[in-house]
Amino acid sequence: MKRLLFIFVFVCVSGMSAFAQRFAYVDSEYILNNIPEYLSSQKQLDALSQQWQKQVDVRLAEVEQLYKAYQADMVLLTPDVRRTRENEIVEKEKAAKEFQRLKFGFEGELYQQRIRLIKPIQERVAKAIQAVAESNQLDLILDKNSDVILLYTSSRLDKSNEVITRLGYKPGTLEQ
Numbered sequence: 064m065k066r067l068l069f070i071f072v073f074v075c076v077s078g079m080s081a082f083a084q085r086f087a088y089v090d091s092e093y094i095l096n097n098i099p100e101y102l103s104s105q106k107q108l109d110a111l112s113q114q115w116q117k118q119v120d121v122r123l124a125e126v127e128q129l130y131k132a133y134q135a136d137m138v139l140l141t142p143d144v145r146r147t148r149e150n151e152i153v154e155k156e157k158a159a160k161e162f163q164r165l166k167f168g169f170e171g172e173l174y175q176q177r178i179r180l181i182k183p184i185q186e187r188v189a190k191a192i193q194a195v196a197e198s199n200q201l202d203l204i205l206d207k208n209s210d211v212i213l214l215y216t217s218s219r220l221d222k223s224n225e226v227i228t229r230l231g232y233k234p235g236t237l238e239q
Contacts, residue, residue, distance in 0.1 A: 086203035087196075087220045094188055097227045097234055104180035112173055115166040122159035126152060191229040195222050 095101045133148045140148065166172050196204050204222065224234035 084202040087222045088205040088207050090207040090223045092208045093223050101184050119163045126156045191226045195225050
């Protein structure tokens with residue numbers, strides 16, 4: 064009787080593994096680096112970022128220069144002139160910080176440009192990943208570059224090249 068119960072449990076447990084979920088993973092960074100539009104968009108964003116950072120640096124250098132000049136002249140200045148120069152320095156610094164916030168802050172111009180340029184590409188990649196999952200009857204696709212820690216991965220489970228192909232590109236041709 065115990066043997067029959069053991070066999071029954073064994074058959075049930077082994078039968079459950081037949082219904083196991085199928086999964087794979089993709090490397091989103093690798094996929095994006097194989098999309099010319101993404102690389103072009105990244106270059107545009109980098110150029111904008113560098114341009115704006117130079118403008119911020121110029122403004123902050125001007126504030127620093129005004130402050131050094133103020134410190135050098137401070138003993139010779141009347142209290143009214145001192146206050147005026149201090150206010151000028153503070154206002155210039157505020158303006159520089161505000162410019163920096165408008166360009167680089169949360170929902171700043173760089174963020175808006177990133178959404179405008181990158182989001183459509185990410186949506187195309189997501190649709191391609193979904194299509195790969197459906198065509199391979201996969202229940203789950205993990206991203207190798209996310210916070211999920213993959214301690215071991217088999218290359219046969221990597222569907223990144225299939226996603227790139229589905230997007231209409233040749234895998235491995237653009238990766239830097």
